[in-house]
Amino acid sequence: MSRDGYLRRQRWFVGTDREVVGRRALPWSREPDADGFGVRIELVDVHTATGALRTYQVPASYRREPFPGLENALMDEEDGYLVYDALLDAHARGALLAGLADDDAQGAGRAVFASDDGTRLDPAAVTVPLVAEQSNTSVVVGDSLLWKSFRIVGSGPNPDIELGRALTATGARCVAPVRGWVGVGDVDLAMFYDYYPSASDGWDGARASVRDLLADPGPASTAGADFAAEAARLGAAVAQLHDLLRRMGTATADPTQLADRLRRRFEATSSSQRWGHAAAVAFDELAGLAEPVAVQRVHGDLHLGQTLRTVDGWRVFDLEGEPSAPLERRREPDSVWRDVAGMLRSLDYAPWSVGLQVGTDPDVLTPLARDWTTRNASAFLEGYGATADRATWILLRCHQIDKAAYEVDYELAHRPSWASIPRDALQRLLAAS
Ligand SMILES: Nc1ncnc2c1ncn2[C@@H]1O[C@H](COP(=O)(O)OP(=O)(O)O)[C@@H](O)[C@H]1O
Numbered sequence: 001m002s003r004d005g006y007l008r009r010q011r012w013f014v015g016t017d018r019e020v021v022g023r024r025a026l027p028w029s030r031e032p033d034a035d036g037f038g039v040r041i042e043l044v045d046v047h048t049a050t051g052a053l054r055t056y057q058v059p060a061s062y063r064r065e066p067f068p069g070l071e072n073a074l075m076d077e078e079d080g081y082l083v084y085d086a087l088l089d090a091h092a093r094g095a096l097l098a099g100l101a102d103d104d105a106q107g108a109g110r111a112v113f114a115s116d117d118g119t120r121l122d123p124a125a126v127t128v129p130l131v132a133e134q135s136n137t138s139v140v141v142g143d144s145l146l147w148k149s150f151r152i153v154g155s156g157p158n159p160d161i162e163l164g165r166a167l168t169a170t171g172a173r174c175v176a177p178v179r180g181w182v183g184v185g186d187v188d189l190a191m192f193y194d195y196y197p198s199a200s201d202g203w204d205g206a207r208a209s210v211r212d213l214l215a216d217p218g219p220a221s222t223a224g225a226d227f228a229a230e231a232a233r234l235g236a237a238v239a240q241l242h243d244l245l246r247r248m249g250t251a252t253a254d255p256t257q258l259a260d261r262l263r264r265r266f267e268a269t270s271s272s273q274r275w276g277h278a279a280a281v282a283f284d285e286l287a288g289l290a291e292p293v294a295v296q297r298v299h300g301d302l303h304l305g306q307t308l309r310t311v312d313g314w315r316v317f318d319l320e321g322e323p324s325a326p327l328e329r330r331r332e333p334d335s336v337w338r339d340v341a342g343m344l345r346s347l348d349y350a351p352w353s354v355g356l357q358v359g360t361d362p363d364v365l366t367p368l369a370r371d372w373t374t375r376n377a378s379a380f381l382e383g384y385g386a387t388a389d390r391a392t393w394i395l396l397r398c399h400q401i402d403k404a405a406y407e408v409d410y411e412l413a414h415r416p417s418w419a420s421i422p423r424d425a426l427q428r429l430l431a432a433s
């Protein structure tokens with residue numbers, strides 16, 4: 001089956017997935033014309049390592065001749081056509097957008113655009129893909145919309161659209177409002193939401209602060225670009241997000257069940273061999289909590305790179321949860337401490353990532369990094385309004401252990417030179433009691 005080589009090179013392709021086992025094409029968004037140029041959305045089924053199926057959305061443009069500048073987007077050759085990744089092909093993006101904008105384009109199996117607030121797509125808008133490597137593919141449309149095509153798709157609501165719409169309806173200022181979405185049958189394919197061209201993300205802000213500190217080492221509180229006030233505002237934005245999501249429903253989970261879930265996830269990571277015993281002790285502590293744990297819809301994969309500092313405050317985006325997890329699992333209620341732990345992990349990553357990249361002497365870096373993280377994590381927790389009770393401490397610690405073990409495998413697969421960041425954190429977390 002074709003396309004395998006291209007898929008395997010993409011950041012959005014899950015590294016452990018195996019061979020392509022099937023491909024379905026939606027009706028042409030643009031039928032091949034006299035020059036042989038055509039565009040359609042294709043859904044590619046891939047066997048995962050466990051034998052389950054995962055479906056990838058791969059919009060494809062067909063051309064008779066090589067198109068200059070698209071060398072890295074070439075996916076395949078088929079029946080005399082060169083097949084490109086349509087989201088990286090400007091003409092093809094225009095054809096896809098025009099197909100979505102056309103209310104008269106009917107037909108079974110077509111991708112359909114819908115909106116809660118009457119937003120209409122401009123088929124003539126300039127489209128520019130975002131360059132950052134991500135789990136999905138995002139394209140700026142005109143100067144105010146972001147068009148995010150989900151790469152892993154499945155039956156049922158995608159939480160990014162589902163939660164985004166619900167939060168947008170409340171007028172929430174802690175998210176980027178959703179303006180529309182695209183689906184075929186019960187499969188969500190893409191969403192359109194407000195684009196903030198002047199914003200920068202929390203990851204860049206945090207690292208700027210760390211750079212400032214490394215340039216003039218001292219207590220983190222004296223860094224010119226101290227991040228603590230922003231960290232506190234970010235904590236407040238995440239608290240607002242959780243409050244609004246809580247309105248969608250709450251439940252309680254038995255601590256034993258929660259601990260079992262974390263235990264199973266940990267056992268599936270490469271850290272389980274070395275740290276299995278210590279992690280089991282931590283999860284036992286969670287299982288032993290006397291009170292049930294409150295659960296609700298959460299972000300599910302929160303880190304600094306999913307927060308945007310706009311002129312009117314922090315906004316959180318990418319509410320789809322862990323892209324590689326099945327959709328129904330991503331929609332399950334969870335503890336808010338999963339999200340808070342994700343942010344604490346990110347605040348730990350920031351100083352080490354800068355230090356590793358510039359080669360700071362570990363003896364110099366270690367105290368500076370610890371001070372920076374402690375200061376900013378405390379500010380974040382204070383802004384969030386976290387209480388300092390034992391149950392919270394246990395939940396936060398267990399979720400940080402869970403996230404750090406996930407991160408070790410993520411780094412080994414994508415950025416091996418950073419694997420020491422979560423590995424060292426895991427060691428610290430498991431030594432604490
Ligand atoms: N509303 C927005 N305005 C400006 N930039 C954004 C916005 N949303 C996301 N981004 C940028 O787009 C990138 C990709 O977004 P994200 O939702 O994280 O994609 P993915 O699901 O592929 O991880 C982010 O790293 C961020 O820098």
Ligand SMILES: O=P(O)(O)O[C@H]1O[C@H](CO)[C@@H](O[C@H]2O[C@H](CO)[C@@H](O)[C@H](O)[C@H]2O)[C@H](O)[C@H]1O
Binds near residue numbers: 134303305323349
């Ligand atoms: O943004 P995604 O949903 O694709 O999340 C994945 O990639 C993230 C990296 O881009 C990864 O985050 C890890 O690295 C971040 C720094 O780059 C750090 O801030 C996070 O704390 C750390 O987890 C994320 O885990 C992964 O799911």
